[in-house]
Amino acid sequence: MREIIDPEGRLWIAEIISHGRTSDYLNPKVHRPVVQFSCKSSSVPRRYVALPVGRDALEVLSEGDLLGLLNGAREH
Numbered sequence: 001m002r003e004i005i006d007p008e009g010r011l012w013i014a015e016i017i018s019h020g021r022t023s024d025y026l027n028p029k030v031h032r033p034v035v036q037f038s039c040k041s042s043s044v045p046r047r048y049v050a051l052p053v054g055r056d057a058l059e060v061l062s063e064g065d066l067l068g069l070l071n072g073a074r075e076h
Helices: 063-072
Strands: 002-005 011-018 034-039 047-050
Touching (some): 011 063, 034 063
Antiparallel strands (some): 002 011, 011 034, 034 047
16 A cells, blocks of 8 residues: 555555456456555545556555556546
């Protein structure tokens, strides 16, 4: 789990909610970990996005990478 602040000053919690692990023979571009972004400082819908290919943990991403994921995430 990681915390980030977006350009509008809102605090977000990023956490992996699905590891996307299935069988080893399936394409990793299809089955990737899913990140949930929850806004803690205002009432904003949760957002979801898959981790980039080759990345399997939030800890390996820079803050800029996390903000990029948040910007590309879809509301749910």
